[in-house]
Amino acid sequence: EAQVTQNPRYLITVTGKKLTVTCSQNMNHEYMSWYRQDPGLGLRQIYYSMNVEVTDKGDVPEGYKVSRKEKRNFPLILESPSPNQTSLYFCASSTARSSYEQYFGPGTRLTVT
Amino acid sequence: AQSVAQPEDQVNVAEGNPLTVKCTYSVSGNPYLFWYVQYPNRGLQFLLKYITGDNLVKGSYGFEAEFNKSQTSFHLKKPSALVSDSALYFCAVRDKPSNTGKLIFGQGTTLQVKP
Numbered sequence: 001e002a003q004v005t006q007n008p009r010y011l012i013t014v015t016g017k018k019l020t021v022t023c024s025q026n027m028n029h030e031y032m033s034w035y036r037q038d039p040g041l042g043l044r045q046i047y048y049s050m051n052v053e054v055t056d057k058g059d060v061p062e063g064y065k066v067s068r069k070e071k072r073n074f075p076l077i078l079e080s081p082s083p084n085q086t087s088l089y090f091c092a093s094s095t096a097r098s099s100y101e102q103y104f105g106p107g108t109r110l111t112v113t
Numbered sequence: 114a115q116s117v118a119q120p121e122d123q124v125n126v127a128e129g130n131p132l133t134v135k136c137t138y139s140v141s142g143n144p145y146l147f148w149y150v151q152y153p154n155r156g157l158q159f160l161l162k163y164i165t166g167d168n169l170v171k172g173s174y175g176f177e178a179e180f181n182k183s184q185t186s187f188h189l190k191k192p193s194a195l196v197s198d199s200a201l202y203f204c205a206v207r208d209k210p211s212n213t214g215k216l217i218f219g220q221g222t223t224l225q226v227k228p
Contacts, residue, residue: 004156030214031213031214032214033214033215035218040122040220041220042203042218042219042220042221043157043203043218044218045215048213048214048215049214050213050214056213058213058215090156090157092157094214099145099162099164099207100145100207100214100216101147101159101162102147102149102157102159102205102214102216103159104149104156104157104158105156106155106156107155107156
């Protein structure tokens, strides 16, 4: 089954404790993105990747890091989480072959206290 | 810069009535437009897209959308609403240049279908 998986689904952590949210897709898509969803703001792109070892900042990259060492994986790293990073995070993948239609993971709800 | 607007935070309709969720866009050149739906505690699911061709696009779960270039709109429609259609709906447009793989999303519209 074609899918995007994320782990963990729920995470409660404390300010400053480094964390990683994993993302994996099995569709051989070249593009992958991380979004955060906040009420009234829709989805905003954090980082994106156009292929292995090619990443760039989206609209709200501050406080986040990413890497793309393999085509299927695109982890999101919060080196020193802060309460304003409490949000719902989505990983997505896409390909030019399907007109950039995004395939989303199930989401990770992060709470930073 | 590309942008998408969903002018209604919430739309309320009675079951069996037609529904419309509005979306307007601002892009340079020809737009790639999308609708997604988000059910509670779930990820976003693709409904339909307009790339080119017929202005009326049919998608999943009986939804359709009409692309109107002169009004720069891409409204989502369904002839007969179901209670199970109650969810959060997002309109999106492909960003340009296209090599970012990025979609720009509206703020979302909550659809409430009452029995």
